[in-house]
Amino acid sequence: MLYKELITLLLTISLFSCTSETLDIDVSYIEMKIKVERMEQELFQPETENIIETHNYLLEKYGTLYQLFFESMLGEGSVYDPMASTYLEKFIENKDMQNFYNEIDTKFHDFNVYEHAFTEAFKHYKHYFPDSTIPEIVTFYSNFNANAFPLGNRLGIGLDMYLGAENEIVKNIPTASLPQFIKDKMDAKFLVADGIKYWLFNRFFDEDNYDFLAEIISSGKILYIMDAILPHESDAIKIGYNQEELIWCETNEVNIWEILINEELLYSKDQKKIAQFTANGPFTKGLPEESPSMVGVWIGWQMVRDYVEDTGTSIVDLLAETNHKKILKSYNPNE
Numbered sequence: 001m002l003y004k005e006l007i008t009l010l011l012t013i014s015l016f017s018c019t020s021e022t023l024d025i026d027v028s029y030i031e032m033k034i035k036v037e038r039m040e041q042e043l044f045q046p047e048t049e050n051i052i053e054t055h056n057y058l059l060e061k062y063g064t065l066y067q068l069f070f071e072s073m074l075g076e077g078s079v080y081d082p083m084a085s086t087y088l089e090k091f092i093e094n095k096d097m098q099n100f101y102n103e104i105d106t107k108f109h110d111f112n113v114y115e116h117a118f119t120e121a122f123k124h125y126k127h128y129f130p131d132s133t134i135p136e137i138v139t140f141y142s143n144f145n146a147n148a149f150p151l152g153n154r155l156g157i158g159l160d161m162y163l164g165a166e167n168e169i170v171k172n173i174p175t176a177s178l179p180q181f182i183k184d185k186m187d188a189k190f191l192v193a194d195g196i197k198y199w200l201f202n203r204f205f206d207e208d209n210y211d212f213l214a215e216i217i218s219s220g221k222i223l224y225i226m227d228a229i230l231p232h233e234s235d236a237i238k239i240g241y242n243q244e245e246l247i248w249c250e251t252n253e254v255n256i257w258e259i260l261i262n263e264e265l266l267y268s269k270d271q272k273k274i275a276q277f278t279a280n281g282p283f284t285k286g287l288p289e290e291s292p293s294m295v296g297v298w299i300g301w302q303m304v305r306d307y308v309e310d311t312g313t314s315i316v317d318l319l320a321e322t323n324h325k326k327i328l329k330s331y332n333p334n335e
Helices: 002-016 039-044 051-062 064-073 084-093 095-108 112-128 168-172 188-204 212-229 235-239 243-251 253-262 271-278 295-311 315-320 324-328
Strands: 036-038 136-140 148-151 154-158
Touching: 036 039, 039 051, 039 064, 039 095, 039 136, 051 064, 051 084, 064 136, 064 148, 084 095, 095 168, 112 188, 112 212, 148 188, 154 188, 188 212, 188 235, 212 235, 212 271, 212 295, 212 315, 212 324, 235 243, 235 295, 243 253, 253 295, 271 295, 295 315, 295 324
Parallel strands: 036 136, 136 154
Antiparallel strands: 148 154
């Protein structure tokens, strides 16, 4: 089954990749082996039956990541509570949690294909940012809270968020708890791109954005770096769209641009208006319901691409460029 999914994914990539050839570089000279740890396996299939030892082992090995998992994702209180191991034992022995783990292990027991994909992606990352730290990948059960979670030199991947919309457990979770637009994107084909995206946003996103234009260009820079790091991946996968959503953006680019101009959004500092066009959701508020979410982010991506094509600037110089109006000048929605 995994082999068939991989073949389908590779065919999709070859059909829909539209990345510049200049980003398709040879990284075979870079020797790298991504380290992958499987926290969910150590949690549900511990080497010892002593729950106190298991709890202490996981806390010592994974530190803050395990603490956030225990305290925030599971909501079990302080990881240092004397009763913490008892709470953990009840969680592990819960039949629903056992079912969740079995579904995850069935789908992702063999993680080699994803490990290879992460390795290739971070080779490209190392090419552009040679002095950067390469993260350790930690897979875990997030209790349906997190796709990817960068923390220090670790990149956590919540495997439960990639079980698939048609998975029976996922289908039975009320949409009040897990909205349908999130379920629809719980596809393993997004796993590697999501991990890379969260890692890049954590490292390079400019938190000091002061208006709509700055926000979407900062996001656009991240997606352009993804063009470089995942040169054979489709645009849809990189931004987190299905193919129909990507086509909608491409078809309506001029209309979207006209709305941004007519409503004077480009230099707006209204955070609610900015969120309408940049936040994840069922669609972009203010646009037709058939639109995807984050349309502003997609526009910012096109702005950055046009700027790089115009100027030939390097990725490092692109990140250093803070004159957003300068980048905007290269944008042509009519192309």
